[in-house]
Amino acid sequence: MRNVLKVTTPTDREIVITREFNAPRELVWDSMSKPELLKRWITGPPGWEMTVCEEDARVGGTFRWAWTGPDGAEMAMSGVYHEIAPPERCVRTERFEVGCVPGGGEQLATLILTEKGETTSLTLTLRYDSKEARDGAAASGMERGMAAGYDRLDEILEAAAV
Numbered sequence: 001m002r003n004v005l006k007v008t009t010p011t012d013r014e015i016v017i018t019r020e021f022n023a024p025r026e027l028v029w030d031s032m033s034k035p036e037l038l039k040r041w042i043t044g045p046p047g048w049e050m051t052v053c054e055e056d057a058r059v060g061g062t063f064r065w066a067w068t069g070p071d072g073a074e075m076a077m078s079g080v081y082h083e084i085a086p087p088e089r090c091v092r093t094e095r096f097e098v099g100c101v102p103g104g105g106e107q108l109a110t111l112i113l114t115e116k117g118e119t120t121s122l123t124l125t126l127r128y129d130s131k132e133a134r135d136g137a138a139a140s141g142m143e144r145g146m147a148a149g150y151d152r153l154d155e156i157l158e159a160a161a162v
Contacts, residue, residue, distance in 0.1 A: 023157035029087030
């Protein structure tokens with residue numbers, strides 16, 4: 001059965017993404033925190049490639065991801081980790097440097113992974129500075145991109161379970 005990404009906007013400044021993965025929480029956490037695994041599933045839109053994946057996943061540590069696409073297009077994001085509690089919780093700021101989402105800016109991302117038997121439930125809450133920033137992110141196509149990335153992650157998790 002295919003897992004489906006769900007996106008809601010519970011407040012004027014938040015987007016909440018939920019999704020299930022058919023894998024143990026530790027494996028999902030590793031896939032979301034180790035650069036060699038991140039580069040396999042966060043590839044961006046079709047025709048794009050992740051070219052930078054720097055991770056210092058500790059309180060006060062930073063991350064930076066960058067992609068290149070067709071015709072020299074670029075996109076990058078970076079941020080600072082505020083809370084890390086493997087394999088359950090991560091809180092960080094995120095800012096798009098290049099390929100900015102209209103009305104973007106900095107957002108606070110809170111990731112929670114909950115183990116449910118042999119599956120893991122992901123809840124990602126993105127809190128924006130304003131309703132306009134949230135609406136710009138929601139209109140950017142992020143839902144399609146995230147769904148495609150999480151589908152690729154499913155394939156990696158399935159292969160790891162074999």
